[in-house]
Amino acid sequence: MNSLAPTVFPAFATAPVAPVLAVTQGDPAGIGPEIIAKAFRDVPALMRGCIAVGDVATLRRAAACIRRSGEPDLPVAVIESVSEALDMPARCLPVLPLPGLPGPLPWGQISAEAGRAAADCVEWAARAALRGEIAGLVTAPLHKEALAAAGIAYPGHTELLQAEAAAHQGVGMDAMPVRMMLASDELRTVLVSIHVSLREAIAAVTFDNVVQTVQITHAALELSLGRSPRIAVAGLNPHAGEGGLFGREELEIIAPAVAQLRDQGLDVHGPLPPDTVFMRARSTSDWPGEFDVVVAMYHDQGLIPVKYLGVDKGVNVTLGLPLVRTSPDHGTAFDIAGKGVADASSLIEAVRMARQLAG
Numbered sequence: 001m002n003s004l005a006p007t008v009f010p011a012f013a014t015a016p017v018a019p020v021l022a023v024t025q026g027d028p029a030g031i032g033p034e035i036i037a038k039a040f041r042d043v044p045a046l047m048r049g050c051i052a053v054g055d056v057a058t059l060r061r062a063a064a065c066i067r068r069s070g071e072p073d074l075p076v077a078v079i080e081s082v083s084e085a086l087d088m089p090a091r092c093l094p095v096l097p098l099p100g101l102p103g104p105l106p107w108g109q110i111s112a113e114a115g116r117a118a119a120d121c122v123e124w125a126a127r128a129a130l131r132g133e134i135a136g137l138v139t140a141p142l143h144k145e146a147l148a149a150a151g152i153a154y155p156g157h158t159e160l161l162q163a164e165a166a167a168h169q170g171v172g173m174d175a176m177p178v179r180m181m182l183a184s185d186e187l188r189t190v191l192v193s194i195h196v197s198l199r200e201a202i203a204a205v206t207f208d209n210v211v212q213t214v215q216i217t218h219a220a221l222e223l224s225l226g227r228s229p230r231i232a233v234a235g236l237n238p239h240a241g242e243g244g245l246f247g248r249e250e251l252e253i254i255a256p257a258v259a260q261l262r263d264q265g266l267d268v269h270g271p272l273p274p275d276t277v278f279m280r281a282r283s284t285s286d287w288p289g290e291f292d293v294v295v296a297m298y299h300d301q302g303l304i305p306v307k308y309l310g311v312d313k314g315v316n317v318t319l320g321l322p323l324v325r326t327s328p329d330h331g332t333a334f335d336i337a338g339k340g341v342a343d344a345s346s347l348i349e350a351v352r353m354a355r356q357l358a359g
Contacts, residue, residue, distance in 0.1 A: 027146055039348050044092075051082065054117070055098075118142035136324025138351050142156070143334070181318075188292065190294075192205060215266075230291045235270070236249045
């Protein structure tokens with residue numbers, strides 16, 4: 001299959017960046033810690049220069065749960081500074097422990113403690129990246145209900161990172177617009193709205209939001225591809241509204257936004273029927289795809305096609321931030337947490353893409 005080029009986006013930080021990636025442990029009751037341990041065990045060359053940020057006992061429990069008969073245990077080393085990562089031997093899991101994190105929590109249970117721990121790790125890594133102390137962060141899955149139970153004001157990673165970046169820049173969140181892109185070797189999609197209800201997502205399909213999403217997407221991919229990206233814009237309604245028969249958002253909002261973007265010189269097409277546009281954009285060994293990316297109107301419209309093609313290949317990239325952030329495209333998988341069977345492929349791809357983005 002043809003590999004889609006990674007997305008690169010402008011970095012506002014000017015401090016020298018250490019070639020270290022931080023991998024946050026995610027929700028300690030989910031599969032995050034064990035897929036981190038699997039990545040350090042199974043792809044040691046890729047993971048050299050990475051550190052895990054979290055609780056040492058939690059990550060040691062994860063290393064124990066993935067133990068394979070006849071193989072040596074994965075060593076878990078405690079480090080005190082980011083720079084120590086560069087001196088770690090291969091096939092060793094270096095952990096930078098954060099003060100105040102709880103020890104191992106019951107597998108598969110939603111709790112405020114777990115939500116707070118996951119958020120603390122993300123906040124530390126974001127601030128370290130914004131200060132130029134690490135090259136970027138890869139976030140293991142957190143649980144949104146646990147995050148809410150902990151009183152975190154933001155519904156997920158994307159919004160939490162947006163708030164950290166805005167505070168670092170001394171601006172409001174409105175001045176730090178970000179978008180979520182899910183990318184695999186076959187398909188990229190960027191979302192107009194992210195973690196809101198479907199009713200709110202429909203209301204978020206405004207002229208300004210569509211224009212801003214395409215502009216952020218264009219800027220990010222233009223740097224990566226070295227050319228103007230071919231951007232498809234999906235409609236909101238079935239058959240892209242069928243000329244107003246199934247809704248007027250395409251006629252009154254999306255088409256005028258696309259027209260303005262084309263007047264700005266962007267290679268944008270749409271609104272296109274959402275039930276076929278992803279097939280047209282898909283890139284395979286036999287078909288290069290008509291578009292480099294699809295801008296989808298809401299979360300499930302854009303993510304279902306990418307995840308259907310393989311959650312082991314999908315990587316979540318946050319566009320518009322002054323830092324590199326990627327993550328696997330799956331959740332905490334509480335039903336299998338602690339069994340040692342979780343697939344680390346998407347996390348491994350997230351680390352690989354973060355390395356590419358960090359240069």
